[in-house]
Amino acid sequence: MFDLSTLFQGDRPVPVILDGDPGHDDAIAWVLAKASPKLDIRAVTTCAGNQTLEKTTYNARRICTLLGIDAPIAMGLHHPLFSDPITAGNIHGQSGLDGPALPEPAVPLSDLSAVELMAKVLRESEDKVVIIATGPETNVAALLLAHPELKEKIAGISVMGGGIAYGNWTAAAEFNILVDPEAAEAVFGSGLPVQMCGLDVTEKALIFPEDFQRIRAVGNQVSQIVADWLEFFYRFHREIGYAGAPVHDPCAVASLLRPELFTRQAMHVAIETQGEYCRGCTVGDTSGKLGEDNAICCMNVDRQGFADLLAEAVKFYDGREVPV
Ligand code: RIB
Ligand code: CA
Numbered sequence: 001m002f003d004l005s006t007l008f009q010g011d012r013p014v015p016v017i018l019d020g021d022p023g024h025d026d027a028i029a030w031v032l033a034k035a036s037p038k039l040d041i042r043a044v045t046t047c048a049g050n051q052t053l054e055k056t057t058y059n060a061r062r063i064c065t066l067l068g069i070d071a072p073i074a075m076g077l078h079h080p081l082f083s084d085p086i087t088a089g090n091i092h093g094q095s096g097l098d099g100p101a102l103p104e105p106a107v108p109l110s111d112l113s114a115v116e117l118m119a120k121v122l123r124e125s126e127d128k129v130v131i132i133a134t135g136p137e138t139n140v141a142a143l144l145l146a147h148p149e150l151k152e153k154i155a156g157i158s159v160m161g162g163g164i165a166y167g168n169w170t171a172a173a174e175f176n177i178l179v180d181p182e183a184a185e186a187v188f189g190s191g192l193p194v195q196m197c198g199l200d201v202t203e204k205a206l207i208f209p210e211d212f213q214r215i216r217a218v219g220n221q222v223s224q225i226v227a228d229w230l231e232f233f234y235r236f237h238r239e240i241g242y243a244g245a246p247v248h249d250p251c252a253v254a255s256l257l258r259p260e261l262f263t264r265q266a267m268h269v270a271i272e273t274q275g276e277y278c279r280g281c282t283v284g285d286t287s288g289k290l291g292e293d294n295a296i297c298c299m300n301v302d303r304q305g306f307a308d309l310l311a312e313a314v315k316f317y318d319g320r321e322v323p324v
Contacts (some may be wrong), residue, residue: 051096173280
C-alpha cells in the first residue's frame with residue numbers, strides 16, 4: 001500500500017487541495033498546512049458537515065483571509081450524496097467556528113463549484129495532487145464520480161474520518177463518515193492511496209491547557225486565535241468526559257509532514273452503508289477476507305511531538321496582522 005507521506009519528504013512542495021467543513025479543527029489543520037513549505041495549497045473547497053455549507057464556506061473564507069491562503073475557494077455540494085445533512089452545532093457552535101473574532105472575508109469565492117475547481121486544479125497541475133479531506137467526503141466522491149479520467153492526477157487522499165474500533169457520533173460511526181457513508185465508500189473503493197486518520201489516532205492527539213497556553217505565548221495574532229480555538233474545543237470536550245481536546249483534523253496534515261510521529265497499519269477498510277445501528281462504521285480488516293488493503297490507517301501518535309508541531313507552526317505567522 002503506497003504511503004502518501006513519502007511524497008512530502010523531498011524538497012519539492014506537493015500540490016494539495018484542502019477540502020473541509022470548518023470547524024475548529026479543520027481551521028487548525030489549515031494553519032498547519034499553510035505554515036509548511038512542503039505543501040503547495042492549490043485550492044480550498046468546502047463541504048457541509050460541522051455546519052451548513054453556507055456557514056462552512058463563510059468560515060473558510062475568513063480562515064483563508066486570516067492565514068493569507070491565496071488559493072481559490074469553492075463551495076461544494078449542499079448535502080450528502082444520498083442522505084439528509086447532519087450538523088454539529090453542539091460542538092462547533094451556531095457559526096461552526098464559535099469563539100475568537102475573525103476577519104471578514106477578503107478573499108473571493110470562486111464562480112466554479114468545488115468539483116469544477118478540483119478538476120481544474122488536477123488538469124493544470126504538472127505533479128499529482130494530494131487531497132486532504134477533513135470533513136464528510138461528499139466533494140471528493142463527487143469529483144471521482146464526475147471525472148474518473150482525472151483519477152490519474154490524484155496522488156492520494158489523506159482523510160480525517162472513521163474509527164476502526166469505535167465511533168463518536170454513534171457507537172459505530174465517526175461524524176465525517178456517518179454524514180456521507182456512500183461518499184466514503186466511493187473514496188475508499190477508488191483504488192487510490194488513502195491515508196486514514198480515524199478516532200483511533202485523533203483521540204490520542206489530545207491538547208491540554210499547557211499546550212494552548214504555550215501556543216498563546218508565541219504572541220502573534222494567529223497563535224492567539226489558535227489558542228482560543230483549542231481552548232473552546234478543550235472546554236467542550238472536558239464537559240463530555242475527555243481528558244483533553246481531541247484535535248482530529250490536523251492529524252490528516254501532520255501525518256503527512258511528520259510520519260515518524262504516527263504509528264500506521266495497512267488494512268482493508270470497508271464502509272458500512274446499511275444498518276440501523278452500524279451505518280457509517282469503518283470496518284478494518286487485516287485478514288484479507290474483505291479484500292486487499294485499501295488504506296493506511298494511523299493508529300497512534302506521539303502526543304507531545306504533535307503538540308510541539310502545532311506550537312512550532314504558529315510561529316510561521318509572526319509579523320502577520322489582519323484587521324478583525
Ligand atoms: O469526528 C471529527 C470530525 O468531525 C472532524 O473533522 C470535525 O471537524 C468534524 O468534522
Ligand atoms: Ca472537519
